[in-house]
Amino acid sequence: MADAAGTLFRVLFYLCLSGAGLYLGFRFRMQLAAFWRQLSKEWREFFDWLFGRRRGMESQRQEQATLVSLPRIPRFADFADPFLPGTAPPRSGAELLRYTFQAFEAWARDHGIGRAEDQTPQEFARRISRYSTEVGSAASPVVELYCQLAYANSPPTDNARDLLVGLWRRMSAVPPVLTTPKPDLPASGG
Numbered sequence: 001m002a003d004a005a006g007t008l009f010r011v012l013f014y015l016c017l018s019g020a021g022l023y024l025g026f027r028f029r030m031q032l033a034a035f036w037r038q039l040s041k042e043w044r045e046f047f048d049w050l051f052g053r054r055r056g057m058e059s060q061r062q063e064q065a066t067l068v069s070l071p072r073i074p075r076f077a078d079f080a081d082p083f084l085p086g087t088a089p090p091r092s093g094a095e096l097l098r099y100t101f102q103a104f105e106a107w108a109r110d111h112g113i114g115r116a117e118d119q120t121p122q123e124f125a126r127r128i129s130r131y132s133t134e135v136g137s138a139a140s141p142v143v144e145l146y147c148q149l150a151y152a153n154s155p156p157t158d159n160a161r162d163l164l165v166g167l168w169r170r171m172s173a174v175p176p177v178l179t180t181p182k183p184d185l186p187a188s189g190g
Contacts, residue, residue: 005187054136073109074102074104074106074109076106076109076110076171077110078106079102079103079106082096082100082168083164083168091098092154092163094149094156095144096156096161097156098150099162100168101121101143102140104142107171107174108124108128111131111132111174113131121146121147122147123144125139125140125142125143132170132174134173135167135171135174138166138167138170138171142160142163142165145160145163173181
């Protein structure tokens with residue numbers, strides 16, 4: 001009887017152990033698959049190194065092509081002022097607004113204060129105001145129009161053209177020199 005109880009206990013123990021292994025294997029299957037791919041890649045590289053095999057020319061060419069095909073980030077100088085005579089064909093108000101916002105982002109990058117990936121356009125404009133009050137004050141209403149267009153699909157207002165011209169003039173007038181930001185002032189409760 002004791003022998004049968006011991007056998008039963010052993011079978012239950014191994015069943016629980018197998019069940020836990022299956023559960024953990026399923027639960028962490030992505031990590032296990034990534035581990036296995038990395039391990040096999042490293043072993044392959046080790047054996048290639050051990051037996052003197054070199055990477056093929058084709059894989060080197062693909063690597064170089066990937067490096068060459070990285071997109072170039074435009075600078076402010078790459079954007080032509082659409083309000084100067086003869087510089088650009090006429091565009092719709094929405095196109096002008098998008099183009100101006102892209103130029104504004106490029107202008108900020110050129111000044112070392114580019115837009116963070118998680119930054120809203122309004123936060124970005126406030127940040128620019130700390131560096132250049134002239135450009136920041138001209139950018140704020142343009143950014144509001146841009147947000148209305150981008151997020152609410154609302155077309156630009158009638159005064160948008162004057163606001164865009166003002167922003168282009170101010171951006172063009174400020175040389176690309178990084179200045180010290182003004183400290184954030186605490187919000188007044190009131």
